[in-house]
Amino acid sequence: MKNNEYDIPYHVAIILDGNGRWAKKRGLKRSLGHKAGFENLKELSSYIFDKGVKILSVFAFSTENFKREKEEVDYLMDLLVTKFKTLIDKNKNIKIVFSGKREDLSKEVINAINEIEEITKECDSKIFNICFNYGGKLDIVEATKKIVDDVGKGLIKKDDIDENLFGKYLYNSIPDIDLLIRTSGEFRISNFMLFQSAYSEMYFPKILFPDFKPKDFDKALEEYNKRDRRFGGIKKDK
Ligand code: IPE
Ligand code: IPE
Ligand code: MG
Numbered sequence: 001m002k003n004n005e006y007d008i009p010y011h012v013a014i015i016l017d018g019n020g021r022w023a024k025k026r027g028l029k030r031s032l033g034h035k036a037g038f039e040n041l042k043e044l045s046s047y048i049f050d051k052g053v054k055i056l057s058v059f060a061f062s063t064e065n066f067k068r069e070k071e072e073v074d075y076l077m078d079l080l081v082t083k084f085k086t087l088i089d090k091n092k093n094i095k096i097v098f099s100g101k102r103e104d105l106s107k108e109v110i111n112a113i114n115e116i117e118e119i120t121k122e123c124d125s126k127i128f129n130i131c132f133n134y135g136g137k138l139d140i141v142e143a144t145k146k147i148v149d150d151v152g153k154g155l156i157k158k159d160d161i162d163e164n165l166f167g168k169y170l171y172n173s174i175p176d177i178d179l180l181i182r183t184s185g186e187f188r189i190s191n192f193m194l195f196q197s198a199y200s201e202m203y204f205p206k207i208l209f210p211d212f213k214p215k216d217f218d219k220a221l222e223e224y225n226k227r228d229r230r231f232g233g234i235k236k237d238k
Contacts, residue, residue, distance in 0.1 A: 176196045
């Protein structure tokens with residue numbers, strides 16, 4: 001989609017990283033970094049959707065993040081239960097969906113997730129995909145199990161399985177990521193959406209997530225617009 005001078009990516013994904021270091025720099029507890037990160041996410045996601053982005057995926061908690069201290073994990077869970085509802089913006093017609101393994105989460109967390117999804121389920125203009133207790137490898141493994149089940153039940157045939165059908169079995173059937181941003185200066189994916197990032201343009205700003213503001217997102221868009229997306233083909237005419 002064109003927005004004045006820019007090509008606006010259809011699907012943007014952000015690995016929200018650097019909350020802990022943001023807090024440490026200020027002599028604060030890590031949890032206060034997560035609080036600041038969440039407040040930033042609210043502002044930033046709203047700005048990103050206003051720019052015309054149709055799908056925004058964010059990595060909020062990985063399956064591996066359970067390795068952290070209980071106090072920090074509890075704080076992140078509590079943030080979801082008490083604050084994530086404030087991300088709902090029905091005026092913008094945004095459907096919120098969650099991707100990740102729900103079975104390992106507490107009843108309170110699962111209820112909050114279900115409630116947010118229920119409230120926004122009829123919204124059909126944009127999608128806010130929140131990856132929570134999410135692992136890219138696990139997503140692929142669980143999709144494979146569901147496919148095997150459906151083949152066993154005769155619902156699909158082995159020969160029906162292609163990239164398109166496989167994508168539909170992932171936690172949420174969402175098109176590929178166009179622009180993938182990871183804040184905080186780490187140059188890795190950390191088990192984020194592996195299947196959907198096959199051809200994403202990657203952008204790794206050094207900024208810690210609570211400091212990543214709309215103007216920084218605009219810089220990411222500028223950079224995205226300089227990229228030549230070839231998808232294995234030959235340079236496209238701009
Ligand atoms: C990202 O910030 C948020 C989560 C992983 C939940 P971090 O908590 O990883 O922050 P750093 O990387 O320690 O600075
Ligand atoms: C990735 O960040 C997960 C989220 C942002 C939720 P981490 O901080 O957990 O990743 P590593 O440990 O640096 O790879
Ligand atoms: Mg981190």
